[in-house]
Amino acid sequence: MTIKVGIADTTFARVDMASAAIKKLNEMTSKIKIIRYTVPGMKDLPVACKKLIEEEGCEIVMALGMPGGKDKDKVCAHEASQGLMMAQLMTNKHIIEVFVHEDEAKDEKELAWLAKRRAEEHAENVYYLLFNQKFLEKNAGKGLRQGFEDVGAARE
Numbered sequence: 390m391t392i393k394v395g396i397a398d399t400t401f402a403r404v405d406m407a408s409a410a411i412k413k414l415n416e417m418t419s420k421i422k423i424i425r426y427t428v429p430g431m432k433d434l435p436v437a438c439k440k441l442i443e444e445e446g447c448e449i450v451m452a453l454g455m456p457g458g459k460d461k462d463k464v465c466a467h468e469a470s471q472g473l474m475m476a477q478l479m480t481n482k483h484i485i486e487v488f489v490h491e492d493e494a495k496d497e498k499e500l501a502w503l504a505k506r507r508a509e510e511h512a513e514n515v516y517y518l519l520f521n522q523k524f525l526e527k528n529a530g531k532g533l534r535q536g537f538e539d540v541g542a543a544r545e
């Protein structure tokens with residue numbers, strides 16, 4: 390049985406995170422069909438994700454976006470994030486938010502690396518949510534991070 394996975398991304402982003410996520414998912418399994426939906430910016434992602442779920446039949450969706458470094462971009466990111474939460478509750482499906490803030494990286498090279506790495510690591514999470522939830526359970530509380538280094542579990 391083929392499971393449909395939605396990939397929503399934006400033209401605003403400065404890195405093609407969707408291609409990195411799709412490549413990773415296709416490397417991990419042949420049991421999925423990817424449906425991609427590109428929108429202008431992150432505030433357009435919630436409805437794109439909802440349409441991927443309700444109209445395209447996706448079981449899970451990744452929402453890939455890049456908030457800029459200005460205050461108004463951060464407000465937009467918060468609004469987009471709330472929209473994504475709402476879309477999850479309305480559809481009862483996971484939407485894995487993969488936002489990379491432009492000011493998280495020290496330069497363009499690091500931004501490109503970080504965005505692709507975070508997209509790949511969240512693609513792995515999508516795989517585990519679909520096919521191997523026990524793997525996530527085994528890693529509960531381990532301080533895993535997507536993109537930069539894991540921070541690890543707190544020492545007691």
Ligand SMILES: Cc1nc2c(=O)[nH]c(=O)nc-2n(C[C@H](O)[C@H](O)[C@H](O)CO)c1C
Binds near residue numbers: 455
């Ligand atoms: C201010 C602003 N900042 C961002 C951003 O940092 N990242 C992003 O992806 N999109 C931004 N946008 C565009 C909105 O998300 C949206 O695409 C437009 O308001 C059209 O609906 C806007 C308007």
